[in-house]
Amino acid sequence: METDTDLAPAVESILEAARERPGGDEVVDVDARSLPDAVARAEADGRVPVIAEVKPTSPTADGTRDDDPVELAEAMVAGGATAISVLTEPSHFGGSAESLTRIREAVDVPVLRKDFLLREAQLDAVAADLLLLIVRFLEPETLEDLVAAARERGFQPLVEVHDRAELETALEAGAEIIGVNNRDLARLEVDLETFESVAPHARRVTRHDGANGDTASTAPDDVTLIAESGVSSPADVRRMRAAGADALLVGSAIMDHGAGDSDVTENTRRLVEAEDDET
Numbered sequence: 001m002e003t004d005t006d007l008a009p010a011v012e013s014i015l016e017a018a019r020e021r022p023g024g025d026e027v028v029d030v031d032a033r034s035l036p037d038a039v040a041r042a043e044a045d046g047r048v049p050v051i052a053e054v055k056p057t058s059p060t061a062d063g064t065r066d067d068d069p070v071e072l073a074e075a076m077v078a079g080g081a082t083a084i085s086v087l088t089e090p091s092h093f094g095g096s097a098e099s100l101t102r103i104r105e106a107v108d109v110p111v112l113r114k115d116f117l118l119r120e121a122q123l124d125a126v127a128a129d130l131l132l133l134i135v136r137f138l139e140p141e142t143l144e145d146l147v148a149a150a151r152e153r154g155f156q157p158l159v160e161v162h163d164r165a166e167l168e169t170a171l172e173a174g175a176e177i178i179g180v181n182n183r184d185l186a187r188l189e190v191d192l193e194t195f196e197s198v199a200p201h202a203r204r205v206t207r208h209d210g211a212n213g214d215t216a217s218t219a220p221d222d223v224t225l226i227a228e229s230g231v232s233s234p235a236d237v238r239r240m241r242a243a244g245a246d247a248l249l250v251g252s253a254i255m256d257h258g259a260g261d262s263d264v265t266e267n268t269r270r271l272v273e274a275e276d277d278e279t
C-alpha cells in the first residue's frame with residue numbers, strides 16, 4: 001500500500017514533496033461546518049450536492065487559472081455549490097494554506113482541505129471543515145491514527161479510496177465520509193466505472209470487529225459517499241447519482257483551465273441543476 005512503484009511519475013513527485021512538508025506549530029481546534037448537513041440542505045432545495053474544487057492547476061490540467069481563489073469560491077457558491085474543496089498542495093497544484101483560510105472566511109459552506117497528508121503534524125497546517133486522507137498513501141494503522149487525530153481536532157475526515165480493498169480499509173478505519181476517486185494514480189486516467197463498481201459495497205460491507213473474530217455486518221447507511229474526479233457534464237452527474245453518489249467532487253469541469261475566463265458560476269450551476277428535468 002505504501003510502495004510507489006506503480007504510481008505515475010507526477011504522483012511520485014507529489015509524494016516526495018509531501019514527505020518533506022512541515023506541519024503546523026500548534027494543534028488546531030476546529031468548529032467544523034457539517035458536510036452531511038450541507039448535503040441534506042442541498043437535497044432539500046433540489047440542488048445536486050456538488051463539492052466544487054478550487055484547483056489553480058494540476059498535473060493533468062491544460063493550464064493554470066490565476067484568478068483570486070476567493071472570487072472563484074464565491075462564484076462556485078453563487079452557482080449552488082454545497083461545499084468547496086481547496087487544494088493546499090503548493091508545488092504541483094498551485095495551492096496554499098492562506099487561500100484556504102481566506103476562502104473559509106469568505107463563504108459559509110463547508111471547506112475541504114485537499115492535500116497529501118502523511119503525518120499527524122501536517123494536519124495542523126491550517127484549519128478546515130474537512131480533511132482529505134488518501135488510503136493509497138497510508139498504512140492502515142496510520143490511516144486509523146490520522147482519522148482519530150483529525151476528529152480530535154474537530155475536522156471531518158474524508159477518506160479517499162479507488163477500489164474495493166481500499167474501501168474496506170477505509171471502513172475499518174472508521175470512515176464516515178468516503179470519496180471514490182475515479183482517477184487512477186498509476187496512469188492518471190479517469191474512468192467513471194470506478195465509482196460504479198465500488199459504490200455498491202460501501203453500504204453493505206462486512207466489518208471485522210476484531211477481538212473474538214466475529215464479523216458484524218454494519219451496513220453503514222450513514223456513510224456519505226462522494227464520487228470524485230472526471231465528472232464533466234450533467235449526464236455524468238446523473239450517472240454518478242444513479243450509482244449512489246450522495247455528492248460529487250468536481251474540479252476541472254468547473255475551473256475549465258484551458259479557457260481562462262470561463263464562467264465558474266455557470267459551470268457549477270449546470271451540474272447542480274443536472275437533475276432538474278428529471279423529476
Ligand SMILES: O=P(O)(O)OC[C@@H](O)[C@@H](O)c1c[nH]c2ccccc12
Binds near residue numbers: 115231249252
Ligand atoms: O478535476 P476533476 O477531475 O473534477 O477532479 C477533482 C478531484 O476529484 C481531484 O482533484 C482529486 C481527487 N483526489 C485528489 C487528491 C489529491 C489532489 C486532487 C484530487
